[in-house]
Amino acid sequence: MDKTEQVIEIFKRLKEIYTIRIFEGKDPYKVLIRTILSQRTRDENTDQATANLFNKYPDINSVANAPVEDIEELVHPAGFYHVKAARIQEVSQIIIDEYDGVVPDNMKELLDLPGVGRKTANCVLVFAFCKPAIPVDTHVHRISNRWGLVDTSKPEQTELELMKIVPKDMWIELNDIMVQFGQTICKPTSPQCGDCPLIGLCAFDNG
DNA sequence: AAAACGGGGGC
DNA sequence: GCCCCAGTTTT
Missing domain, CATH: 1.10.340.30 (Hypothetical protein; domain 2)
Known part of the structure; x- marks a missing residue:
């Protein structure tokens, strides 16, 4: 599974939990x-x-x-x-x-x-x-690195890497779904890996 | 590169 | 009561 397939599968699972807010x-x-x-x-x-x-x-x-x-x-x-x-x-x-x-x-x-x-x-x-853009806040930056999708230290690097990996039709919902995920499960400190639906798709070790 | 801005929530 | 957070500007 390459990174594009990984992110597609991740978002498929997350969209069963969260609804995109406009x-x-x-x-x-x-x-x-x-x-x-x-x-x-x-x-x-x-x-x-x-x-x-x-x-x-x-x-x-x-x-x-x-x-x-x-x-x-x-x-x-x-x-x-x-x-x-x-x-x-x-x-x-x-x-x-x-x-x-x-x-x-x-x-x-x-x-x-x-x-x-x-x-x-x-x-x-x-x-x-509805223009192609990926807003990278601290949630998107942190979670992209935890998933193993990118290996970056600066948000702008993350943005460039995500643009290569994530299909364009997912960009509009990427930020909102990752923010919701970051607030509830993949928290900055003490991520709730025990409740996470992405087991097997994430590189992050909760240890 | 680091400080400053701020109220609200988690622990 | 202390620590952290959907960034940006200024020093």
């Missing part, structure tokens, strides 16, 4: 903002902050024009709220001023936005625009 109806602006809020932040807190924000300020113009203190309070559950509130308004204003209110759909322009790094840009590309 965030915010794929509205590029909401995907972008939610992804910024998700940085270094767990799902529940990300969801709460995102709901707080868009419930009161449902579009890019209202977010950009809101008092910063109000944005801070709404996104507070996501943590890093001073930084994130400022970035969100800064990003919104830039998109209004320079892109006519439309989120750019290419890596270069996304990376130019404040608070947007490679992982966030890839999330927007693949979730909002």
Whole structure:
């Protein structure tokens, strides 16, 4: 079994457990903002902050024009709220001023936005625009190495290796399914190998 | 290369 | 009460 066959079989098993979530109806602006809020932040807190924000300020113009203190309070559950509130308004204003209110759909322009790094840009590309991209966060990086799919020390190396191994039609669901797996079973510390459905497909020794 | 930003959850 | 976490920017 080569690595492509391995990852296909792994995902087949994981998809029996997890359902892929499509965030915010794929509205590029909401995907972008939610992804910024998700940085270094767990799902529940990300969801709460995102709901707080868009419930009161449902579009890019209202977010950009809101008092910063109000944005801070709404996104507070996501943590890093001073930084994130400022970035969100800064990003919104830039998109209004320079892109006519439309989120750019290419890596270069996304990376130019404040608070947007490679992982966030890839999330927007693949979730909002269905473009081929693999967002590599700490879950994807850690788990890819545990499976023996890659042998990398930096997330960007992992991204390049995964692009060679994983069939393109799986890229859109890769990040979400691995995050769910990483939160519940293949945890950063103390992975629950006894409950893992990937016995026989994973190189990681729980010892 | 390392610090800083932060609340919430696990133990 | 301490340690860890869906990154990015700044020093």
